[in-house]
Amino acid sequence: xxxxxxxxxxxxxxxxxxxxxxxxxxVVTAEEMPDIVDELGPAEAVREVDVVTTGTFGAMxxxxxxxxxxxxxxxxxxxxxxxxRVEAYGGIxxxxxxxxxxxxxxxxxxxxxxxxxxxxxxxxxxxxxDAFGVGTDCYPQTELETCLRLDDFNQAxxxxxxxAYQRYNAATNTSDRTMHTYMGTxxxxxxxxxxxxxxxxxxxxxxxxxxxxxxxxxxxxxxAQGYIMGxxxxxxxxxxxxxxxxxxxxxxxxxxxLRAATFHKYGPSLYLGIGIPIPILNEKLARSxxxxxxxxxxxxxxxxxxxxxxxxxxxxxxxxxxxxxxxLSGKEVATSSLxxxxxxxxxxxxxxxxxxKGEFAITCPVEPLSRLGSSRPMKQTKESPNxxxxxxxxxxxxxxxxxxxxxxxxxxxxxxxxxxVISKDGRLIGIITTWDISKAxxxxxxxxxxxxxxxxxxxxxxxxxxxIAARTFDVHxxxxxxxxDRDNKVIGMITSNHLSRLLARRR
Amino acid sequence: xxxxxxxxxxxxxxxxxxxxxxxxxxxxxxxxxSIDAVSGEIVLEVPAExxxxxxxxxxxxxxxxxxxxxxxxxxxxxxxxxxxxVSICPTRTFRFEDWRVMADSGRCIQCGACVIGCPxxxxxxxxx
Numbered sequence: 001x002x003x004x005x006x007x008x009x010x011x012x013x014x015x016x017x018x019x020x021x022x023x024x025x026x027v028v029t030a031e032e033m034p035d036i037v038d039e040l041g042p043a044e045a046v047r048e049v050d051v052v053t054t055g056t057f058g059a060m061x062x063x064x065x066x067x068x069x070x071x072x073x074x075x076x077x078x079x080x081x082x083x084x085r086v087e088a089y090g091g092i093x094x095x096x097x098x099x100x101x102x103x104x105x106x107x108x109x110x111x112x113x114x115x116x117x118x119x120x121x122x123x124x125x126x127x128x129x130d131a132f133g134v135g136t137d138c139y140p141q142t143e144l145e146t147c148l149r150l151d152d153f154n155q156a157x158x159x160x161x162x163x164a165y166q167r168y169n170a171a172t173n174t175s176d177r178t179m180h181t182y183m184g185t186x187x188x189x190x191x192x193x194x195x196x197x198x199x200x201x202x203x204x205x206x207x208x209x210x211x212x213x214x215x216x217x218x219x220x221x222x223x224a225q226g227y228i229m230g231x232x233x234x235x236x237x238x239x240x241x242x243x244x245x246x247x248x249x250x251x252x253x254x255x256x257x258l259r260a261a262t263f264h265k266y267g268p269s270l271y272l273g274i275g276i277p278i279p280i281l282n283e284k285l286a287r288s289x290x291x292x293x294x295x296x297x298x299x300x301x302x303x304x305x306x307x308x309x310x311x312x313x314x315x316x317x318x319x320x321x322x323x324x325x326x327x328l329s330g331k332e333v334a335t336s337s338l339x340x341x342x343x344x345x346x347x348x349x350x351x352x353x354x355x356x357k358g359e360f361a362i363t364c365p366v367e368p369l370s371r372l373g374s375s376r377p378m379k380q381t382k383e384s385p386n387x388x389x390x391x392x393x394x395x396x397x398x399x400x401x402x403x404x405x406x407x408x409x410x411x412x413x414x415x416x417x418x419x420x421v422i423s424k425d426g427r428l429i430g431i432i433t434t435w436d437i438s439k440a441x442x443x444x445x446x447x448x449x450x451x452x453x454x455x456x457x458x459x460x461x462x463x464x465x466x467x468i469a470a471r472t473f474d475v476h477x478x479x480x481x482x483x484x485d486r487d488n489k490v491i492g493m494i495t496s497n498h499l500s501r502l503l504a505r506r507r
Numbered sequence: 508x509x510x511x512x513x514x515x516x517x518x519x520x521x522x523x524x525x526x527x528x529x530x531x532x533x534x535x536x537x538x539x540x541s542i543d544a545v546s547g548e549i550v551l552e553v554p555a556e557x558x559x560x561x562x563x564x565x566x567x568x569x570x571x572x573x574x575x576x577x578x579x580x581x582x583x584x585x586x587x588x589x590x591x592x593v594s595i596c597p598t599r600t601f602r603f604e605d606w607r608v609m610a611d612s613g614r615c616i617q618c619g620a621c622v623i624g625c626p627x628x629x630x631x632x633x634x635x
Contacts, residue, residue: 057587059626111628185595185624192594259587261626269626271587324593324603336593338626342606343587 055347058339113268175304199318214365223254388462400450
């Protein structure tokens with residue numbers, strides 16, 4: 001490609017590997033690179049720097065390991081298997097299993113899962129294996145128990161369908177209850193903001209156009225040398241959310257960079273350290289590895305809305321997120337991360353050291369990663385009803401100044417145990433139940449229902465799926481709630497009876 | 508300085524805090540209280556110079572008093588310094604220092620939000 005005025009600075013991969021071998025390569029981390037490029041300019045930076053190391057350390061749910069147990073005598077064709085009571089997928093060859101990171105255990109629930117089995121194996125612990133087979137002429141055994149350590153497996157190959165997200169949506173919660181999510185504890189009424197990702201050190205943010213990173217790139221994977229298999233699931237480079245599918249030998253991994261985790265009321269996950277060395281082959285790579293926290297932006301997404309398309313409240317940079325405070329709708333909100341920047345730094349530093357010592361050669365990718373991806377919503381062929389399809393419309397509402405006896409009469413003559421209470425302009429402000437009335441009568445003194453109604457009333461919209469109503473009933477132990485429109489005006493009632501009728505009809 | 512009071516069944520109905528305030532004239536602040544029909548757990552902020560006196564006054568009334576010197580117990584082998592505890596803490600006990608999570612003593616009220624919020628299960632309340 002001709003450029004006028006000056007030649008484009010370039011360098012070959014073999015030149016760089018030559019320097020790595022003789023110990024003269026100049027290696028810096030992605031945190032050091034921006035200042036170097038600012039000072040020297042991209043062309044001089046290509047001459048100066050050979051490799052930029054990146055790193056990330058965070059929850060990577062889409063991870064797992066293929067295990068080969070070796071054949072027993074008599075042989076067994078394993079259909080179902082449990083490792084420390086965590087089920088592993090056996091629907092492949094006789095003694096091959098796939099253990100997924102987020103699979104909870106049968107006995108300890110989410111406090112121990114697939115990720116914990118992996119951490120135990122990598123830490124050298126012994127695990128209990130219970131395997132069940134169908135029994136065939138060639139594999140007569142139907143059941144066995146054994147205890148294995150990582151060394152006892154023929155192979156333990158980590159294969160992770162989606163790791164090392166280029167960047168990740170930050171999370172907050174506008175609802176009025178604390179939510180426990182895979183983005184951690186989100187306090188009610190925008191009480192905090194959680195984020196994930198290493199920003200300036202993020203491997204894919206340092207090469208977003210895949211000028212180097214590709215199929216076959218050698219990477220740092222939890223302390224071992226692993227490889228990029230290709231693009232990860234939900235890879236979506238068009239919108240800046242690229243992902244990687246990676247593999248590596250678990251037997252060579254270190255428990256420092258492979259940590260089992262549990263998100264409260266969500267489930268197990270695996271924290272992994274991943275680093276990619278990026279050779280500075282040309283000015284384009286010098287420029288892309290000069291990315292800073294302030295250049296990488298993400299939306300703050302409202303996890304208070306339990307739907308796929310959660311509203312995003314504001315776009316912020318990793319620099320904003322890392323500052324610890326973000327202003328959101330006139331309020332200062334505390335931010336904190338779920339991924340560890342300290343550990344991401346350690347990954348990048350360790351990788352830098354390995355390259356400098358000549359222990360980590362840079363591979364030439366077999367093929368670049370695809371610049372097109374897909375992260376479309378699910379095609380759902382079976383329509384699930386919305387609240388509006390099953391609710392009752394003949395709802396009686398009352399004002400808060402009516403007497404308790406009148407409310408009692410209305411409940412007796414109507415079809416619900418609940419009366420939504422509305423303001424003068426028709427907006428929902430509370431709810432009154434038969435229990436509230438009984439309690440009031442037993443107590444013997446209230447005059448109007450405004451004094452005894454529940455003001456913290458849960459409601460739902462007609463266009464929301466019934467699953468959301470069922471979850472709200474379950475979480476708050478309630479049996480009915482008003483259905484409201486955009487202006488919070490009551491248009492119907494949905495009760496647990498509506499939902500059970502629906503179930504009965506389906507069966 | 509924070510003191511944690513464990514109030515046993517026999518005395519939970521007695522106005523303990525009020526009587527201790529009258530006796531010691533200490534300006535105490537009730538930071539957390541969970542009291543049911545049979546027992547109670549209360550965290551008080553007490554000026555440092557009044558601490559021994561207030562502690563003795565409660566103990567005289569049969570209350571078990573534990574000074575909260577260490578905020579929470581952290582298993583250093585488990586902690587990865589992610590920060591999941593930082594923004595969920597109501598009293599801002601945790602903060603980053605060069606991306607290492609540090610805990611300040613004297614702020615924790617033993618609410619336990621960080622214990623369940625820690626993905627690595629690295630945190631424990633002092634008294635549990």
